[in-house]
Amino acid sequence: MTEDFYDVLGVSRDASEDEIKQAYREKATEYHPDVSDDPDAEEKFKKAKKAKEVLTDEEKRQAYDQMGHERFEQAEKRGGFDGGGPGAGAGGARGNPFGGGGGGGFEDIFEQFFGGGGSGGGSRPRQGQDLRTSLQLDLEEAYEGVEREFTVTRPTRCSDCDGAGHPPDADAETCPNCDGQGQVTQVQQTPFGRMQQTGTCRRCGGDGTLYSETCDTCGGEGQVREESTLSVDIPAGIRDGQTLRMEGEGAPGSNRGPNGDLLIEVSVADHSDFEREGDDLHYQHPISFPQATFGDTVEVPTLDGTVEMDVPEGTQSGETFRLKNKGMPRLRRRGRGDLYVQVQVVTPDSLNDEQREALEQFAEAGGEEVEVNEGFFERIKSSF
Ligand code: ZN
Numbered sequence: 001m002t003e004d005f006y007d008v009l010g011v012s013r014d015a016s017e018d019e020i021k022q023a024y025r026e027k028a029t030e031y032h033p034d035v036s037d038d039p040d041a042e043e044k045f046k047k048a049k050k051a052k053e054v055l056t057d058e059e060k061r062q063a064y065d066q067m068g069h070e071r072f073e074q075a076e077k078r079g080g081f082d083g084g085g086p087g088a089g090a091g092g093a094r095g096n097p098f099g100g101g102g103g104g105g106f107e108d109i110f111e112q113f114f115g116g117g118g119s120g121g122g123s124r125p126r127q128g129q130d131l132r133t134s135l136q137l138d139l140e141e142a143y144e145g146v147e148r149e150f151t152v153t154r155p156t157r158c159s160d161c162d163g164a165g166h167p168p169d170a171d172a173e174t175c176p177n178c179d180g181q182g183q184v185t186q187v188q189q190t191p192f193g194r195m196q197q198t199g200t201c202r203r204c205g206g207d208g209t210l211y212s213e214t215c216d217t218c219g220g221e222g223q224v225r226e227e228s229t230l231s232v233d234i235p236a237g238i239r240d241g242q243t244l245r246m247e248g249e250g251a252p253g254s255n256r257g258p259n260g261d262l263l264i265e266v267s268v269a270d271h272s273d274f275e276r277e278g279d280d281l282h283y284q285h286p287i288s289f290p291q292a293t294f295g296d297t298v299e300v301p302t303l304d305g306t307v308e309m310d311v312p313e314g315t316q317s318g319e320t321f322r323l324k325n326k327g328m329p330r331l332r333r334r335g336r337g338d339l340y341v342q343v344q345v346v347t348p349d350s351l352n353d354e355q356r357e358a359l360e361q362f363a364e365a366g367g368e369e370v371e372v373n374e375g376f377f378e379r380i381k382s383s384f
Helices: 005-009 017-031 041-055 058-067 069-079 105-114 139-144 289-294 353-365 376-382
Strands: 131-137 146-157 172-174 183-190 193-200 209-211 223-234 243-246 262-268 275-277 280-288 296-302 305-311 320-323 339-346
Touching (some): 005 017, 005 041, 041 058, 058 069, 131 139, 223 243, 223 262, 280 289, 289 296, 289 339, 305 320
Antiparallel strands (some): 146 223, 183 193, 243 262, 296 305, 320 339
């Protein structure tokens, strides 16, 4: 499978930004994990998101076009253009298009290509990580669709320092290690010649500034773990194992980057009466021998009340009837699956005298030489 970002989005190499965004929207709709039946949907969604992110960022696209897919990915792995979180909506905050702070690999590669020096401290905004949680539903809830409240313990931007990691009145000092650049450059001699390696300054973490105090609440992290109560609309027809995405409910981004997403894996419990197969339901309904013989109208349960079903004359045990549109709703589409009702003819395990006599006569009338005596049905029963 091709990985090339242009191929992933299905656009030409000279596509405009609008065309790229449009192509991404189409892919996102197709592969959004809570819409798609494709088991690889999440992976494809991520790829499309990544491709859009790179190709709509002028600098990154230029680098991508110059380097080609593989080298671009390697460069990204080496340093991470944006720390690895997908879809860092980064960019706007930087003044110098080739400068920027201590992101690592990306600026590093840029220096090699364009020779520009990084200038100005501060780090690029980075999107926060995606977080995962799970919810369990019963089949009725999956049938109706449901709004669910749940709690997650997740990293949240520290409210005491507003994510900065230090009190607002802390004394600031230019980092002496990087001279406020946020990154340090090392020159190395390699078999390929002199290589310039630029990395984030360890002392100040790329800020270019050291502060006299750290925030007591978050210990300088800028984020704390907190329990939050959230509410999610679970659409009718959701299937076991599908994932819902709540945008922006993941971990907070750093340097004012956007939050990651919260992925909710939904499991749907088995039902005591109905077995689900895709959007169809299967149900077993008991009928009596006379009902099977003469035909009857029986009441069959569905997830939405009972319905009447005609059992035709001469129905065999195990025969299946389809009740159209009585199955599960189709996720985010019109219509429903079907309900398949398999009838089981129940053999009586006890008879009163009248029934026994009638059945003996039935057998005789059909020419069967059945010696029925006391205990016959008991023996039949015990032979099973
Ligand atoms: Zn704090």
